[in-house]
Amino acid sequence: MSDFPPGRCFLGLISGTSADGIDAALVRFDDDHAHAHARPALLHGRTHAWQPALRERLVTLGQQAQALTLDEVGELDVRIGHAFAAAALATLREAGLSARDVAAIGSHGQTLRHHPHGDAPFTLQLGDAHVIAERCGIPVVADFRRRDVAAGGHGAPLVPAFHAATLHDPSEDRAVLNLGGIANLTLLPARGTVRGFDTGPANGLMDAWCQRHTGMAYDADGGFAAQGRVDGPLLARLLAEPWFAAAPPKSTGRDRFHLDWVDAALAGTEAPADVQATLLALTARSVGEALRATQPGTRRVIACGGGVHNPLLMAALAEAMPDAAIESSAVHGLDPDFVEAMAFAWLARQHLAGRPGNLPAVTGAAGPRVLGALYPA
Structure with missing residues (x-):
C-alpha cells in the first residue's frame, strides 16, 4: 500500500x-x-x-x-x-x-x-x-x-501546457522537443508567450520503414540508418512538402506522414538503409528549421520521447541546432519515456x-x- x-x-x-x-x-x-x-x-x-x-x-x-x-x-x-x-x-x-x-x-x-x-x-x-x-x-x-x-x-499539441508548468526558466529561452511518432516543439521563452506545434515526422516514419525492410519494429540505436548515407535529392523532395512551410499553429499525424508519402518521393533506386538515414535527417532538419524560424534565440533544447534513445538522431539534432545545448529531460527530473x-x-x-x-x-x-x-x- x-x-x-x-x-x-x-x-x-x-x-x-x-x-x-x-x-x-x-x-x-x-x-x-x-x-x-x-x-x-x-x-x-x-x-x-x-x-x-x-x-x-x-x-x-x-x-x-x-x-x-x-x-x-x-x-x-x-x-x-x-x-x-x-x-x-x-x-x-x-x-x-x-x-x-x-x-x-x-x-x-x-x-x-x-x-x-x-x-x-x-x-x-x-x-x-x-x-x-x-x-x-x-x-x-x-x-x-x-x-x-x-x-x-x-x-x-496539448503537452506544452505541462512543459510550461514544469520546465520554464525565467533566465533563458528554452524549447522542449518531444520525439514520438511525430515531433513537436514547445517554445518556452524566458519572458513572453508559450507556443508549441508539431514539426513533422520523428520516429513514426523511421519505425515503419525499418519494419518493412528489416522486420524490426524500430531502429535500435539507429543501427539501420548508420548503414546508409543521406540521399540529398530525396531529402530535398521530402522537405518540399508544403506542410513544413505552413505557419503555426499546426499539427499532424500518421495520416499525412506515412509510407505511401515516402514511396511517392522515391526515385526507385535508393538503398533501404539510405532511405532510413534520409528519414532520420528529415526529422533533424525539419526540427532545426522550425526552431530557427520561431525562436532563434533558444539556448537549451530539452528532449523527451523514444527518439532520445537513438544516438544517431540526437547527434543529427545537435548538428541541426548548433547554437543550443541539447539534453534529455532526465537532466530536469522528468523521465523522457x-x-x-x-x-x-x-x-x-x-x-x-x-x-x-x-x-x-x-x-x-x-x-x-x-x-x-x-x-x-
Missing part, C-alpha cells in the same frame, strides 16, 4: 502515433489541486505492450486510409479500452497501490484520425473510458482534444480542479478551456 494519503496521485495513460505500447505513469504532485505549477514526481512508469494483432491493426489503420464499418469502430473502441484498463491495473499492482490511492486516471486513448481542418474539423481517439472506469474502479478523465477543436483549435503520460495525469488533475488544460497560443483555440470529460468510478 502507499505511504501517502489517498487520492494524492494521478495515473496518465497514452498510446502515441507509433502505437508502440501503452505508456502508464503514476504521478504524485506536491499538493492536490491548489497550484497549477505543483512539481510532479513519477512514482512508477512502464510501457505495456499491445496484443500483437491489435497493434498490427492500429498501425495499418494509421498508415492507410481505410474505411471502417461502424461495428469495427465500436469494437476497436472497446478493445482499446480493455487494453488501457489492463495497463492501468498492472501499473497499480507493480507500484503496490490500490484504486483508493488514485484521484483519477487521465486517458488519452489511441488516435484513430486527426483532421482539425475543413468544414467539420474533428479529432477521434479510441479507448472506451467507461470500460476503464468500470474495470479499475477509478474516475477517468478522457477525450481531452475535442473541446479544443470545438473552440476552433487543433486539439494538439513518460513525459507525455505524466502530462495526461496532469491534465486529469487540471480537469478536476476546473482549470484550463490548453494554451490558445499553441492550439489556436478561441480561449482557455477545461479539457476532457469525467467518467465516474
Whole structure:
C-alpha cells in the first residue's frame, strides 16, 4: 500500500502515433489541486505492450486510409479500452497501490484520425473510458482534444501546457522537443508567450520503414540508418512538402506522414538503409528549421520521447541546432519515456480542479478551456 494519503496521485495513460505500447505513469504532485505549477514526481512508469494483432491493426489503420464499418469502430473502441484498463491495473499492482490511492486516471486513448481542418474539423481517439472506469474502479478523465477543436483549435499539441508548468526558466529561452511518432516543439521563452506545434515526422516514419525492410519494429540505436548515407535529392523532395512551410499553429499525424508519402518521393533506386538515414535527417532538419524560424534565440533544447534513445538522431539534432545545448529531460527530473503520460495525469488533475488544460497560443483555440470529460468510478 502507499505511504501517502489517498487520492494524492494521478495515473496518465497514452498510446502515441507509433502505437508502440501503452505508456502508464503514476504521478504524485506536491499538493492536490491548489497550484497549477505543483512539481510532479513519477512514482512508477512502464510501457505495456499491445496484443500483437491489435497493434498490427492500429498501425495499418494509421498508415492507410481505410474505411471502417461502424461495428469495427465500436469494437476497436472497446478493445482499446480493455487494453488501457489492463495497463492501468498492472501499473497499480507493480507500484503496490490500490484504486483508493488514485484521484483519477487521465486517458488519452489511441488516435484513430486527426483532421482539425475543413468544414467539420474533428479529432477521434479510441479507448472506451467507461470500460476503464468500470474495470479499475477509478474516475477517468478522457477525450481531452475535442473541446479544443470545438473552440476552433487543433486539439494538439496539448503537452506544452505541462512543459510550461514544469520546465520554464525565467533566465533563458528554452524549447522542449518531444520525439514520438511525430515531433513537436514547445517554445518556452524566458519572458513572453508559450507556443508549441508539431514539426513533422520523428520516429513514426523511421519505425515503419525499418519494419518493412528489416522486420524490426524500430531502429535500435539507429543501427539501420548508420548503414546508409543521406540521399540529398530525396531529402530535398521530402522537405518540399508544403506542410513544413505552413505557419503555426499546426499539427499532424500518421495520416499525412506515412509510407505511401515516402514511396511517392522515391526515385526507385535508393538503398533501404539510405532511405532510413534520409528519414532520420528529415526529422533533424525539419526540427532545426522550425526552431530557427520561431525562436532563434533558444539556448537549451530539452528532449523527451523514444527518439532520445537513438544516438544517431540526437547527434543529427545537435548538428541541426548548433547554437543550443541539447539534453534529455532526465537532466530536469522528468523521465523522457513518460513525459507525455505524466502530462495526461496532469491534465486529469487540471480537469478536476476546473482549470484550463490548453494554451490558445499553441492550439489556436478561441480561449482557455477545461479539457476532457469525467467518467465516474
